[in-house]
Each structure stands twice: as structure tokens, then as C-alpha cells.
């Protein structure tokens with residue numbers, strides 16, 4: 001317990017330093033970037049210690065997210081070939097719909113998909129295939145975090161999400177958290 005607390009302090013300091021160095025504006029408490037960078041990342045690193053991480057969808061402002069996961073096997077994927085330069089050393093240019101083709105089953109400890117659902121992944125059939133793939137490549141006990149602005153397709157109809165269990169994310173005291181800006185929500189899942 002004491003070890004976990006020390007790790008949490010260590011990663012909070014590490015994440016704060018990365019944010020200070022790279023963030024292009026000051027994040028307000030509980031806005032979407034603050035929640036992701038200052039709450040989700042430090043806790044995931046300290047308490048879940050993921051060895052294999054996949055970040056789906058990368059724009060220029062998130063290139064520095066590679067730093068949060070230094071010394072871990074970080075992968076990124078983006079549909080747009082021009083976004084390769086924002087990705088990790090291990091990067092795939094493809095539609096997340098094809099995610100299953102690129103990775104073995106039960107490969108990732110942590111998968112993040114922020115701002116892709118509703119921002120390019122909008123078609124019902126594609127949504128089903130993408131989330132089925134995410135379910136398969138996530139390890140048992142692995143964590144999937146979905147960040148979105150609008151529920152463009154009813155979640156209860158998404159098979160891949162239904163196979164995951166809701167996960168109470170301790171620092172936010174819930175399995176779903178609505179940020180103070182842009183109707184942005186993070187949902188937390190675990191593969192059991």
C-alpha cells in the first residue's frame with residue numbers, strides 16, 4: 001500500500017513535469033485534458049503499471065503523450081498517414097476498424113481511445129468491428145478508456161463494449177466521468 005502511494009506521488013510529479021514542458025495552454029481542473037493528463041495517466045502508471053499500451057488516434061498536440069509512457073511498449077494508430085509524425089516509435093497507419101489485423105489477442109494492458117468515436121469512427125458497422133477488435137487485443141484485467149463528446153451510437157448496442165465490465169476508476173470515484181468542458185466524458189472498462 002505504502003509502495004503504491006509512493007509510486008503515485010512519483011508518477012504525479014513525472015506527469016506534472018511533462019505537462020509543464022509541453023502543454024500549449026493552462027489546463028483547468030476537470031477539463032478533459034486535465035482529467036486525462038493529470039488524473040488518468042498518473043493513476044494508470046502507478047496502479048496498473050501497464051507494459052503494453054495502445055493510444056488510438058493521434059494529433060499534433062498529443063505527440064508529447066509518448067513521454068508519459070517512456071520505458072513501456074507504446075503503440076499508436078491513426079488513419080491519417082500525415083499523423084505518423086505525432087505517433088509513438090511503434091506506429092500503425094490504418095483505420096481502427098482493422099486493429100485486429102495488427103496485434104495478437106490479449107496483447108495490451110491499457111488501451112486509450114480519446115476523441116475518435118464520433119470524430120471519424122461514426123458508421124455502425126465500423127463501430128462494431130472496431131470495438132470487437134479492441135476487446136480481443138485487450139489482455140484479461142486490461143483497462144480500456146473511452147473518451148468521447150457525443151454518444152453517436154447507443155453504447156448498449158456495441159457488442160465489444162458489452163463484453164467489457166465497467167471499471168470504477170478510484171480517483172474519479174466512478175466508471176464514467178463528465179468533464180467540465182465540451183460535454184466530454186471518459187468511460188472506464190476492464191476485461192474480465
Ligand SMILES: C[S@@+](CC[C@H](N)C(=O)[O-])C[C@H]1O[C@@H](n2cnc3c(N)ncnc32)[C@H](O)[C@@H]1O
Nearest residue numbers: 057058059078079080095096114115119120121
Ligand atoms: C479529434 S482527434 C483526437 C486525437 C487524440 N486521441 C486526442 O486525445 O485528442 C481524432 C484523431 O483520430 C483519427 N481517426 C479518426 N477516425 C479514425 C479511425 N477510424 N481510425 C483511426 N484513427 C482515426 C484522426 O485522424 C485524428 O488524428
